Each structure stands twice: as structure tokens, then as C-alpha cells.
Amino acid sequence: MNDDQLPRREHQGFLTSKNRYVSRKEGWNIAKANNQIKLGLEASENGEESQLISENLY
Numbered sequence: 001m002n003d004d005q006l007p008r009r010e011h012q013g014f015l016t017s018k019n020r021y022v023s024r025k026e027g028w029n030i031a032k033a034n035n036q037i038k039l040g041l042e043a044s045e046n047g048e049e050s051q052l053i054s055e056n057l058y
Contacts, residue, residue, distance in 0.1 A: 014052065027052035 014027040022030065028050045031037050037044075037056045044056055 024051035024053070025049075028056075031056065 011023075013021055013023045015021055016030070028037075028044075031052055032050075037052075038058055044050060044053060
């Protein structure tokens, strides 16, 4: 598979429980406000630039 065939990753995010797509930044804010971040808070928190990764939720 060459680079032209790989899926694009410009838009990465999460689906909420109401099936709404949110960006990684918005996902971080939602998860933090609801005490859903289980792991890596210190490593992932970066002020306004914080972005949720799936590892934060396990």
C-alpha cells in the first residue's frame, strides 16, 4: 500500500454517547469535566492544547 492509499487523518476525534462527533480538543474538555480521564492526565494535559487520546479513557 502506498501513501496515496492510506486513509487521511486530518479529522480525528470521538463520538459522544449521543452519536455526536467531537474533536480531540472538545473530547478532552468533555471527558475532564465528567471525570472520565482514567490514565495519563499529567502526560496529556497541555492547557488550551490538550487533546484526548483513547488511552486516557481506559
